[in-house]
Amino acid sequence: MKIRRELWFGFSLMAIIIVTVLIFTPWASLFDGHLSHDDLGALGLLMLALIVVAIMLGFPTAFTLMGMGVAFGWLAYRSVNPQIATQQILDLMVQRAYSVMSNDVLIAIPLFVFMGYLVERANLIEKLFKSLHLALARVPGALAVATIVTCAIFATATGIVGAVVTLMGLLALPAMLRAGYSVQLSAGAITAGGCLGILIPPSVLLIVYGATAGVSVVKLYAGAFFPGIMLAGLYVLFVIIVAKLKPHLAPPLSEEERRVVLPPISQALSGRSRNAVAGLFGGLRDAGLPRRSVVGQLFVTLLPALSIVALLLLVYGGATAPVAAVDTSGLVQAGSGMPAEETAEPSSGLQEPPMESAADSAGVKEPEALGTAAAPVAAPSAAAPRVAPAQAAAPVAPAAERVPAPTWFWIVFASGIAALLLITWLMNWQRLEIFKMLLTSFFPLAVMIVAVLGSIVFGLATPTEAAAVGAFGGLLLAGAYRYVAARQSHRPHPINATLRDLGGIMKESSFLTAKTSAMVCWLFVGSSIFSASFALLGGQELIERWVLSLGLTTVQFMILSQFIIFILGWPLEWTEIIVIFMPIFIPLLAKFGVDPLFFGLLVALNLQTAFLSPPVAMAAFYLKGVSPRHVTLNQIFAGMMPFMGIQVLAIILLYMFPQIGLWLPQLLYK
Amino acid sequence: MQKLLLTIDKISTFVGHAFSWLIVALTFLISWEVFSRYVLDHPHPWAFDVMIMMYGTLIVMAGAYTLAKSGHVRGDVLYGFFRPRTQATIDLVLYVIFFIPGVFALTYAGYYYAAESWAIWEHSNVTAEGPPIYPFKTMLPLAGAFLFLQGIVEIIRCVICIRQGEWPSREEDVEEVDVDKLKQMVHVKDEDIARLDQLVVQEGGKK
Numbered sequence: 001m002k003i004r005r006e007l008w009f010g011f012s013l014m015a016i017i018i019v020t021v022l023i024f025t026p027w028a029s030l031f032d033g034h035l036s037h038d039d040l041g042a043l044g045l046l047m048l049a050l051i052v053v054a055i056m057l058g059f060p061t062a063f064t065l066m067g068m069g070v071a072f073g074w075l076a077y078r079s080v081n082p083q084i085a086t087q088q089i090l091d092l093m094v095q096r097a098y099s100v101m102s103n104d105v106l107i108a109i110p111l112f113v114f115m116g117y118l119v120e121r122a123n124l125i126e127k128l129f130k131s132l133h134l135a136l137a138r139v140p141g142a143l144a145v146a147t148i149v150t151c152a153i154f155a156t157a158t159g160i161v162g163a164v165v166t167l168m169g170l171l172a173l174p175a176m177l178r179a180g181y182s183v184q185l186s187a188g189a190i191t192a193g194g195c196l197g198i199l200i201p202p203s204v205l206l207i208v209y210g211a212t213a214g215v216s217v218v219k220l221y222a223g224a225f226f227p228g229i230m231l232a233g234l235y236v237l238f239v240i241i242v243a244k245l246k247p248h249l250a251p252p253l254s255e256e257e258r259r260v261v262l263p264p265i266s267q268a269l270s271g272r273s274r275n276a277v278a279g280l281f282g283g284l285r286d287a288g289l290p291r292r293s294v295v296g297q298l299f300v301t302l303l304p305a306l307s308i309v310a311l312l313l314l315v316y317g318g319a320t321a322p323v324a325a326v327d328t329s330g331l332v333q334a335g336s337g338m339p340a341e342e343t344a345e346p347s348s349g350l351q352e353p354p355m356e357s358a359a360d361s362a363g364v365k366e367p368e369a370l371g372t373a374a375a376p377v378a379a380p381s382a383a384a385p386r387v388a389p390a391q392a393a394a395p396v397a398p399a400a401e402r403v404p405a406p407t408w409f410w411i412v413f414a415s416g417i418a419a420l421l422l423i424t425w426l427m428n429w430q431r432l433e434i435f436k437m438l439l440t441s442f443f444p445l446a447v448m449i450v451a452v453l454g455s456i457v458f459g460l461a462t463p464t465e466a467a468a469v470g471a472f473g474g475l476l477l478a479g480a481y482r483y484v485a486a487r488q489s490h491r492p493h494p495i496n497a498t499l500r501d502l503g504g505i506m507k508e509s510s511f512l513t514a515k516t517s518a519m520v521c522w523l524f525v526g527s528s529i530f531s532a533s534f535a536l537l538g539g540q541e542l543i544e545r546w547v548l549s550l551g552l553t554t555v556q557f558m559i560l561s562q563f564i565i566f567i568l569g570w571p572l573e574w575t576e577i578i579v580i581f582m583p584i585f586i587p588l589l590a591k592f593g594v595d596p597l598f599f600g601l602l603v604a605l606n607l608q609t610a611f612l613s614p615p616v617a618m619a620a621f622y623l624k625g626v627s628p629r630h631v632t633l634n635q636i637f638a639g640m641m642p643f644m645g646i647q648v649l650a651i652i653l654l655y656m657f658p659q660i661g662l663w664l665p666q667l668l669y670k
Numbered sequence: 671m672q673k674l675l676l677t678i679d680k681i682s683t684f685v686g687h688a689f690s691w692l693i694v695a696l697t698f699l700i701s702w703e704v705f706s707r708y709v710l711d712h713p714h715p716w717a718f719d720v721m722i723m724m725y726g727t728l729i730v731m732a733g734a735y736t737l738a739k740s741g742h743v744r745g746d747v748l749y750g751f752f753r754p755r756t757q758a759t760i761d762l763v764l765y766v767i768f769f770i771p772g773v774f775a776l777t778y779a780g781y782y783y784a785a786e787s788w789a790i791w792e793h794s795n796v797t798a799e800g801p802p803i804y805p806f807k808t809m810l811p812l813a814g815a816f817l818f819l820q821g822i823v824e825i826i827r828c829v830i831c832i833r834q835g836e837w838p839s840r841e842e843d844v845e846e847v848d849v850d851k852l853k854q855m856v857h858v859k860d861e862d863i864a865r866l867d868q869l870v871v872q873e874g875g876k877k
Contacts, residue, residue: 011748054764054768055744055745056745056747056748057745057748057749057760057764058744058745058746058747058748058749058750058752058757058760058761059744059760059761059764059765059768060737060742060743060744060769061742061743061744061745062742062743063742063764063765063768063769063772063773064764064768066768066769066772066773066776067767067768067769067771067772068768069772070771070772070775071771089775090775090778090779090782091779093775093776093779094776094779094780094782094783094810097730097776097780097810098783098807098810100729101725101726101729101730101806101809101810102722102726102806104718104722106725106729107721107722107725110693110696110725110728110729111693111696111697111700114693114694114697121855123855123856125856126856126857160846160847162846162847163846163847163852166847166849166852167852167855167856170852170853170856170858171856171858173866174858174862174863174866177866177869177870178866178869183870461704464700464721465700465703465704468696468697468699468700468701468704469700469701469704471697471701472697472698472701475697506694508844510690510691510693510694511686511687511690511843511844512844512846513690513693514686514687514689514690514693514728514732514735514736515686515732515735515736515739515741516741516846517693517728517729517732518686518728518729518730518732518733518735518736518741519736519741519742519743521729521730522729522733522736522742523742523743526772570747571745571747572745573743573745575743576743576745616747622847625849626849626852626853626863627863628863628864628866628867628869628870629864629867630867630870631870
């Protein structure tokens with residue numbers, strides 16, 4: 001048999017480790033049972049070396065950790081008191097296992113995973129991609145940008161890299177190839193976008209890190225939000241720049257692909273006025289048209305305006321609430337920046353659908369105004385979490401006088417009204433169609449994400465509660481989409497069909513959830529037994545002493561640790577890296593004065609890079625599985641490289657400007 | 671033999687499937703509790719304990735099921751390159767060295783841990799009158815026993831594989847990324863992908 005090069009490499013690495021282990025094992029003292037302090041420390045390091053070998057051999061990691069932890073823990077106890085060593089290690093083990101079983105941080109994992117599977121099965125990605133593609137049609141590299149945005153949103157809600165990449169490979173790759181995009185760019189956009197779910201909260205990775213490092217998950221979520229958005233933004237920026245500089249890689253969409261088909265009623269009314277709002281108001285008086293659908297259309301058209309008014313009222317309520325609630329108004333204001341930021345991109349695209357005549361070019365002339373207009377469009381999504389602070393503020397001191405509205409409120413008010421007018425004015429028939437499509441695909445998901453995240457970040461609900469309500473929302477979403485699908489395909493008894501579908505979805509999702517969370521949590525059981533033994537043996541102490549003796553500066557330490565994690569990302573999965581190696585790194589952080597929260601954000605960004613680094617990048621293999629025969633793995637890898645570069649850039653940016661990540665948590669949880 | 675293996679697989683799977691439904695119950699319970707607390711202003715003191723118990727039961731009882739579907743994460747760097755026989759040999763050795771002692775110790779220790787809890791009719795101390803906690807603690811040795819059983823099945827699988835040179839089959843189950851199902855979901859057919867191939871070839875020709 002011809003042994004492959006990889007195997008040789010792996011085996012020789014293992015041989016080196018094992019030989020070192022054999023040489024340094026304190027055999028003599030191991031047999032007579034009198035281990036000195038240093039012997040124990042050496043044993044601890046051996047344990048660490050052995051675990052690396054065992055993991056590389058490919059045995060289920062959870063049980064490797066458990067078995068090794070028990071054996072070495074027993075040795076450690078035996079060196080102190082041989083009589084009760086067995087009892088001690090058994091006690092340690094069962095207590096560690098029980099602490100994972102009754103862990104109130106890890107409980108959020110199955111719930112978020114469940115939510116992810118439900119949303120994935122709601123089958124809304126097709127609609128989402130199509131509506132974003134039309135909404136972003138004017139942007140250079142429109143399809144790639146739409147792919148990244150779709151991925152970011154969908155991956156955030158589901159968090160399942162494999163499914164997102166596969167689905168986008170089925171939907172976006174054909175679309176991009178047909179539009180003449182290069183294979184590399186298309187593949188890169190899909191794989192990079194699909195991995196965003198690892199970082200952008202609510203992500204399971206951050207929960208696992210929080211549980212391991214003892215950092216509040218809430219803070220991690222607040223902290224990871226902007227780095228995640230920044231990374232997605234950098235991807236989009238990169239695609240736009242490439243499309244501008246090298247149009248042959250991402251040609252602009254043809255008129256055909258940008259056209260929005262108008263429904264008959266809009267066609268009938270479009271003769272009246274170019275503006276949808278005016279046209280629909282005119283249509284009200286037209287007896288020849290079905291009145292109900294005109295009113296319905298009008299309601300949809302006025303939705304942005306209504307939500308802006310509702311938002312302004314809420315902000316007014318918050319701003320003029322009695323003095324006791326002054327903090328709350330600050331909170332509301334701070335919050336308004338966040339959801340707007342998230343949705344600004346897609347909705348600014350909303351303002352730029354195909355324009356057919358020069359008369360309509362106002363949108364082109366006023367890009368800045370559009371930018372500000374875009375933010376309040378996001379208002380409906382932001383409204384949900386914001387209701388509560390404002391309402392909570394009101395009953396605090398009902399007797400107190402309402403304060404007069406501060407100046408900033410009037411500025412917000414004026415810009416809100418301006419946005420309202422602008423949206424109404426710009427709302428032509430094509431835009432109305434796109435808006436309706438977004439309303440059924442983009443906004444429900446965005447509202448759900450913002451509601452889940454917002455309630456966690458603003459402290460209204462614990463991550464567990466938010467996750468459960470999110471899963472419930474996912475169930476409703478899946479039900480609603482299945483119902484619409486059943487209605488559209490004219491199946492008999494749409495409600496029954498939907499319920500049957502929903503039952504199937506729930507069954508599959510809960511089975512998958514059970515497997516995924518059992519995998520993570522048994523890994524936790526194993527690793528907590530392992531790290532307890534490691535600490536008992538004094539391995540931790542030895543590593544600490546060694547690292548401190550190197551005399552590293554904080555920067556050097558950070559670079560070294562991130563580099564080690566990056567390297568570990570090749571052979572290991574992120575779950576293993578976090579639960580096995582984080583307990584070793586975390587105690588060192590205090591010595592170097594590094595905030596574990598900040599470290600966690602860097603680790604999350606870093607581990608995301610591992611998903612894109614060849615040759616082990618899972619995302620590439622998922623994409624390869626559904627792409628045409630002549631798309632090679634090398635092409636996909638080549639496409640991923642620039643995005644990997646962007647990730648490294650993002651890590652550096654985050655390191656240089658920690659405020660990107662720390663600003664929000666510091667603001668909220670001073 | 672194969673029949674026996676599949677039967678035990680089925681038992682593990684059945685137990686796993688049965689306990690999986692706890693996630694649905696958990697979702698509804700917490701959603702209701704949130705509604706009850708924030709809207710009806712009527713929190714239930716037992717909710718937290720019950721939540722934890724449901725979660726804990728779910729994850730430990732799904733352990734054997736996950737093992738039966740080879741769902742536990744493993745380092746895939748080298749393992750994937752091995753021939754089945756090599757894989758089975760490594761697995762067999764490591765099952766005996768790590769799995770059997772580890773899981774046996776866990777089950778054994780868990781049994782006494784639960785027994786102590788039963789002996790004193792232990793109640794949760796999170797709230798003043800917490801619900802009984804001994805049934806929950808019983809789940810740990812129970813899950814350990816199922817896991818142990820499944821581990822023995824896996825060992826027999828390894829032996830069969832070493833003899834035959836290929837892995838004996840497993841029962842099918844839902845998969846996280848089921849490409850065919852996803853294709854159906856977004857209405858993409860294999861022909862479409864094949865047609866797309868021409869575009870890729872054309873583009874390659876241009877350069």
